[in-house]
Amino acid sequence: MTSGRRSPSQKTISTKNGKRETPSLKRPGPSARERKEDSPSGTTQRLTEDLRSSGIHPTQQRLRVFQTLTESKGHLSAEEIHGLIRSQTPRIGLATIYRTLHALKEKGLVEEHRFNDEFSRYEAKPAKHHDHLICIECGKVVEFDQPVIEQLQVAAARENHFTIVSHRLEIYGICESCQRLRKEHDALLL
Amino acid sequence: MTSGRRSPSQKTISTKNGKRETPSLKRPGPSARERKEDSPSGTTQRLTEDLRSSGIHPTQQRLRVFQTLTESKGHLSAEEIHGLIRSQTPRIGLATIYRTLHALKEKGLVEEHRFNDEFSRYEAKPAKHHDHLICIECGKVVEFDQPVIEQLQVAAARENHFTIVSHRLEIYGICESCQRLRKEHDALLL
DNA sequence: ATTTGTGCAAACAGTTTGCACCAAG
């Protein structure tokens, strides 16, 4: 009971509505390739180049996904990314988001996280590795890094004859504002 | 394409077979409460007590789940637990496994893990916290503990004004035998 | 008789896939 599965979408969209009625209104603009949209000028170019040099053909959609991840510095779910992009470019499929994320992840351009036991969240891979502090009340995620951890893991791995590929340290706790909320709440009960 | 989703069950059992045909063969034995089965003598008693003192009414099924987790020291998925129990006690539902795991987790008797990005795996909560070393080739999990990590996380949390509740450190790498396999494989290519 | 737990099947939610169509070389 009270199984709190915070879901990004409230309900499954009843898949019974538009059954390929008008496959026409696909491309409103012109060639649709040189459009820079309304993003900060040079940024798009750089991202495009990043994709290309990673062997990912930079289509509009892929660029949008990558861009969304780099701009909003948070840890977004696939559906959140979908929603954000959709608000500007209506016709993009969730499947494309997933396919793109898969490719980006494979090429090392994004990282996938599964905090607590929720669905996957993605972030553009940062220059230097960092770990996460997650609030179990509100879900807030704070990044931090502790270079010493790197050495510790080497020791642990060596003892067990493992070759390290990566690591993941997540600290679960209660953030400052939630602590405050708790205190207020407790005060009311006394 | 090569989307490696290692699944504990190959296929969904086509839910079209037994539609409540014979709700009879439920309880083969006698009162079915005092049965110790074939487990090491005193063990069952202790586990029963553990459950009871945690406020979980110790039914046959719950006991079985808990017992399976404590005996097989590994990190089992719900379906694996189901399979193991089923081989001795045919009629137990997967839903019961999940409900029990949920209860056990809530009471702090088991821990849930989601290594890599697979399904959940469970382990009986050990006396002292430990972390995991996971082989990305074969999925083997080795436990280790690094008491120093405890201090580091305290520091990281304090800086960010978090109250620590728990942490999770997973190191992904390649285990000894898989390293050997790789070398052999590489040798063949030269 | 009341309460609690269970098995089963159906529902869910996140993710993946099959396919017809679109877009670029």
Place this chain on the structure above:
DNA sequence: CTTGGTGCAAACTGTTTGCACAAAT
């Protein structure tokens, strides 16, 4: 024309839930 990418809907998979029945008090 060929190749690869996309949108859509359907399939899949791990997990949860509704419900009728069973077990224990």
